[in-house]
Amino acid sequence: MPSRSRHNHQKCIRDAVSAAERICVGRGVRLTPLRRQVLELVWSSHAPIGAYEVLELMAGDGARPAPPTVYRALDFLKTEGLVHRIETLNAFVGCAHPEAPHDAQYLICEACGNAVELEIDGLSRQIQKAAAREGFSVGGQTVEVKGKCGDCLGSRVS
Amino acid sequence: MPSRSRHNHQKCIRDAVSAAERICVGRGVRLTPLRRQVLELVWSSHAPIGAYEVLELMAGDGARPAPPTVYRALDFLKTEGLVHRIETLNAFVGCAHPEAPHDAQYLICEACGNAVELEIDGLSRQIQKAAAREGFSVGGQTVEVKGKCGDCLGSRVS
């Protein structure tokens, strides 16, 4: 989705935030100004962002919150499925399909840092089946793929 | 593999260590006493173990190494494919198939803590193909599945 050309990221952020507002209203949970700001900052790019980076960005305002403030907001957003945590990076990224909760699959570019959420056809089901064959009952899945995205391959930074 | 009954774990450790010795000799790298000890400790159970836990166990000897000592040994073992890192747990576990380097897929039981390495048929290839369809070139994959293993389900601790 974040292809170099023709990507209006301001709109990208706006869309994500209004979707979040709709979703939160629908669920009767509160997207407070703080949580909204953290969501905007997570969406400030398509590259996963660390909790302490978010904190730095908030400090620009002069406010400078303490870590728990940011972590709590991130926890809320994660619980509501508005952001995902990228385990291999200790970082957070906006969820592309926040309407329904789901396990995400990510392609993470080691050149530009962008992470794109993927729906690999039937992969979740396949994992579930393979696990069941071992007598294992699946709770949640983490699938993170590292490499280089098309844009970075195309520009031969390799 | 770690099914409650009929699992001689001492043999399990011995086998892992002798395999490691064979592999290291074959590659001309050195499985020093320190590295060997760390490998044994990682293999002390089938549950992933944190670096600082390894450190605690080593301290039992009176030696008490500093963190870098343990991390360096773990880095070596990981580079040689003798252990894998479980990203969702910040912990390490012995590799079940250390002969050839590979990306592992893990089923991690949230009840007993055991992690079993899985080879889901064609899953790596499938991920690679799905990525390629997005123009993405895959470097490495992380697949970690949380849930409950057959043993824990069977004993209805649920």
Added chain:
DNA sequence: AGTGTTATGTTATACTATAACAATTTCGTC
């Protein structure tokens, strides 16, 4: 306005990991 609940602020600390440099050990070569 009063009260229970939820959210945020604040301080301290736990946990995970690495940088930088010193000392030691190993190994090949003389």
Added chain:
DNA sequence: GACGAAATTGTTATAGTATAACATAACACT
């Protein structure tokens, strides 16, 4: 066996990530 280069381990300090515990403030409902 002595030497020097390379690899390994020791040591100290610090960076980076995350949460516990308790205080205060905002909100929502009567």
